[in-house]
Structure formats: C-alpha cells, structure tokens
Amino acid sequence: MRAVFVDASETLAAVAHRLLRPDDPGFAINLQPDIAPEDLPALLAGAEIAVIDHTALPVDVARACTGLRHVVFLGTGARSYMDPEALRTACGVTVHTIKGYGDTAVAECAFALMWAAARGLPEMDRAMRAGRWLRTEAIQLTGKTVGLIGFGGIAGEMARLCHGAGLRVLAWNRTPKTHQGVAFVSLEQLLQESDVVSLHLLLTDETRGFLSAARIAAQKPGAILINTARGVLIDEDALVEALRTGRIAAAGLDVFAVEPLPADHPLAGLPNVVLSAHSAFRTPEASDNLIGAALDHCRRIAAG
Structure with missing residues (x-):
C-alpha cells in the first residue's frame, strides 16, 4: 500500500515528516503545491491513496490513475475540487474528508x-x-x-x-x-x-x-x-x-x-x-490535527 501527498506545502510536509511512524505504509510527499490535474496520473503511479489539499481531481483524470482507490482530502470541502459520488461510481475511488481539525x-x-x-x-x-x-x-x-x-x-x-x-x-x-x-x-x-x-x-x-x-x-x-x-x-x-x-x-x-x-x-x-487568503485553518495546532487525521485514514485503509 502506497500513499502520495500530491500538493504539500513546506509547512504541511514538515508536519507529515514529524508525525509519520516507522511502520506506516509508504507515504511519498510531493513538494510542489501547484500541480495540474493532468500531472496526477504520473505522480500517482503505483499509489492506491492520494492525499489532496487543493488540487482538482476530475473524473477523467481519476480514470487514468489506474491504481487509485482512495482520496484523503485535507478538510471538509472536497466538492470544491472533485465530485465524490462520481469518483466512486465511475472510478471506484472513495473520497475521505476530515472534520473538526481546525x-x-x-x-x-x-x-x-x-x-x-x-x-x-x-x-x-x-x-x-x-x-x-x-x-x-x-x-x-x-x-x-x-x-x-x-x-x-x-x-x-x-x-x-x-x-x-x-x-x-x-x-x-x-x-x-x-x-x-x-x-x-x-x-x-x-x-x-x-x-x-x-x-x-x-x-x-x-x-x-x-x-x-x-x-x-x-x-x-x-x-x-x-x-x-x-x-x-x-x-x-x-x-x-x-x-x-x-x-x-x-x-x-x-x-x-x-x-x-x-x-x-x-x-x-x-x-x-x-x-484573507483562505488561511483561516492555518495554525500549527490545526495542521497537526489535519495531518494526523490524514495519516490515520491511510493507516486504516492499509489495515483493510
């Protein structure tokens, strides 16, 4: 089982590195926060889980991500970037969101x-x-x-x-x-x-x-x-x-x-x-809660 954080900022990448455990499933961090949707199939090659902060995932792009089965969206507003129902129906991809962290x-x-x-x-x-x-x-x-x-x-x-x-x-x-x-x-x-x-x-x-x-x-x-x-x-x-x-x-x-x-x-x-620049949730405490919850999602998915 492999996960890719597709659009990590330096701040969130540092939090993820700190909270990762030695026995966690493979977790790659892409330090390019501005990713075009068409770049996702190559970035997610061999990954079952995509951790997404703010990158759009259209259905046609998800279809090209042949191994993708789960999206862990960093927040509650996944619908601003993707259609969770269409992803599940058309691609077999389940979208997980995170509440309460911030x-x-x-x-x-x-x-x-x-x-x-x-x-x-x-x-x-x-x-x-x-x-x-x-x-x-x-x-x-x-x-x-x-x-x-x-x-x-x-x-x-x-x-x-x-x-x-x-x-x-x-x-x-x-x-x-x-x-x-x-x-x-x-x-x-x-x-x-x-x-x-x-x-x-x-x-x-x-x-x-x-x-x-x-x-x-x-x-x-x-x-x-x-x-x-x-x-x-x-x-x-x-x-x-x-x-x-x-x-x-x-x-x-x-x-x-x-x-x-x-x-x-x-x-x-x-x-x-x-x-303000869509930054209401950007505090160290909220970032720890957010990435901690995302990693817990990845652990549950890997454990079946």
Missing part, C-alpha cells in the same frame, strides 16, 4: 475578521502606510447580535467566542439543533435581526449560491458579513453591489469564488472589505 482556528479567524471589519482597521492601516491620517467611524460590537448560518463545530466555537465578548448569538441550521446560549431561529429572522452574519455552511449542490441577492437584500441594513466557509456560497456580484451602496456596511472574507483572488477583482478594490 474548528477553533477557523472560528478565531472569523472572529478576527468581524472585529477588523467593524473597526475599519485595514482601511486605516493602508491609509497610514501611505502617509494619510485616516480616522474611520467604527461599529461597536458589544451588545450586538451575531447570526450564524450553519451550525457545526466551527459555529459552536464562534458562539463561544461571541458569548465571551458580550454578543447575542442567533443561529439557523438546515436540521434542528440546540446549543447552550444560542437561539435557533428562522433564516428570515436571523437575516433581519443580525448586526453580523457569519457563514458556516458546508458546500453542497443545495448550498451553492445560498446567500443570494434576495437574501443579501433581506439582511439588516448596515450589517457586517463574514465568510470563512466557501466563496461560492455567496452571490459575489450582489455582495459587491451591497458593499458599494452601504447596504452591507463591511465584509470579512477568507474564501472566494475564484482562488487565488484576482488582483482586479471588485472585492479587492473596496475599502470596506477585509481580505
């Missing part, structure tokens, strides 16, 4: 984006570096309402942080849930009452484009929008327009419909947007 890390990023957006910190930072003494009017968050759309482990951590900062927490989830200190309400009520809306949905066919132009328009005027989930959950054109008009006061975004975000993208030119 719940605290991602929630802390969402929390930080919320405060940075509310205070206008990036705009002031840019102005001062350019020699301008810019003072912006801030939004005071204590006592305000945060609405969490989707409620899993990350949203639970976000709720904990928000409670500690004196915010009221509402949530909406596609299936019924309860959580101490969180009021679960209809989506309509959440959008109408929330001073901050934070997205925590998994990407599926049903959630793609979930925050549509109509739902953005239904938000409380002057609200802040945070997204650390997936960029395509939001109608980006509608969001840009809402930010331009002030209907949405500010946004903190870690994920985008196209990544890396093009330099000329409208979001990059708006002063009331805080941007």
Whole structure:
C-alpha cells in the first residue's frame, strides 16, 4: 500500500515528516503545491491513496490513475475540487474528508475578521502606510447580535467566542439543533435581526449560491458579513453591489469564488472589505490535527 501527498506545502510536509511512524505504509510527499490535474496520473503511479489539499481531481483524470482507490482530502470541502459520488461510481475511488481539525482556528479567524471589519482597521492601516491620517467611524460590537448560518463545530466555537465578548448569538441550521446560549431561529429572522452574519455552511449542490441577492437584500441594513466557509456560497456580484451602496456596511472574507483572488477583482478594490487568503485553518495546532487525521485514514485503509 502506497500513499502520495500530491500538493504539500513546506509547512504541511514538515508536519507529515514529524508525525509519520516507522511502520506506516509508504507515504511519498510531493513538494510542489501547484500541480495540474493532468500531472496526477504520473505522480500517482503505483499509489492506491492520494492525499489532496487543493488540487482538482476530475473524473477523467481519476480514470487514468489506474491504481487509485482512495482520496484523503485535507478538510471538509472536497466538492470544491472533485465530485465524490462520481469518483466512486465511475472510478471506484472513495473520497475521505476530515472534520473538526481546525474548528477553533477557523472560528478565531472569523472572529478576527468581524472585529477588523467593524473597526475599519485595514482601511486605516493602508491609509497610514501611505502617509494619510485616516480616522474611520467604527461599529461597536458589544451588545450586538451575531447570526450564524450553519451550525457545526466551527459555529459552536464562534458562539463561544461571541458569548465571551458580550454578543447575542442567533443561529439557523438546515436540521434542528440546540446549543447552550444560542437561539435557533428562522433564516428570515436571523437575516433581519443580525448586526453580523457569519457563514458556516458546508458546500453542497443545495448550498451553492445560498446567500443570494434576495437574501443579501433581506439582511439588516448596515450589517457586517463574514465568510470563512466557501466563496461560492455567496452571490459575489450582489455582495459587491451591497458593499458599494452601504447596504452591507463591511465584509470579512477568507474564501472566494475564484482562488487565488484576482488582483482586479471588485472585492479587492473596496475599502470596506477585509481580505484573507483562505488561511483561516492555518495554525500549527490545526495542521497537526489535519495531518494526523490524514495519516490515520491511510493507516486504516492499509489495515483493510
């Protein structure tokens, strides 16, 4: 049994080397993080397991990877890069995902984006570096309402942080849930009452484009929008327009419909947007959890 980490960054490769055990199945690490899908058949020759962080795996490419039987995807958002059902049906390839490894890390990023957006910190930072003494009017968050759309482990951590900062927490989830200190309400009520809306949905066919132009328009005027989930959950054109008009006061975004975000993208030119490079989960603790879980998947697969 052989596994290949096809698109390892130096950071994740170092974690993998540290966590590998002498009796682990063969585990090759490719230190070229930007791999084209058409290069995968040669890279995966003789490997039954592909460990993938951010490389697309179309069905036609998977068919050419003749020995491939398992994909261990580093995270929960495999659908952004592949079609798990089609891979299983057409190629006999099972896709394994990893949950919970970075719940605290991602929630802390969402929390930080919320405060940075509310205070206008990036705009002031840019102005001062350019020699301008810019003072912006801030939004005071204590006592305000945060609405969490989707409620899993990350949203639970976000709720904990928000409670500690004196915010009221509402949530909406596609299936019924309860959580101490969180009021679960209809989506309509959440959008109408929330001073901050934070997205925590998994990407599926049903959630793609979930925050549509109509739902953005239904938000409380002057609200802040945070997204650390997936960029395509939001109608980006509608969001840009809402930010331009002030209907949405500010946004903190870690994920985008196209990544890396093009330099000329409208979001990059708006002063009331805080941007981070899909890095919410990048902490040493989360990386250890992630690679440790991936190696455990490989061990279970090798053990049958």
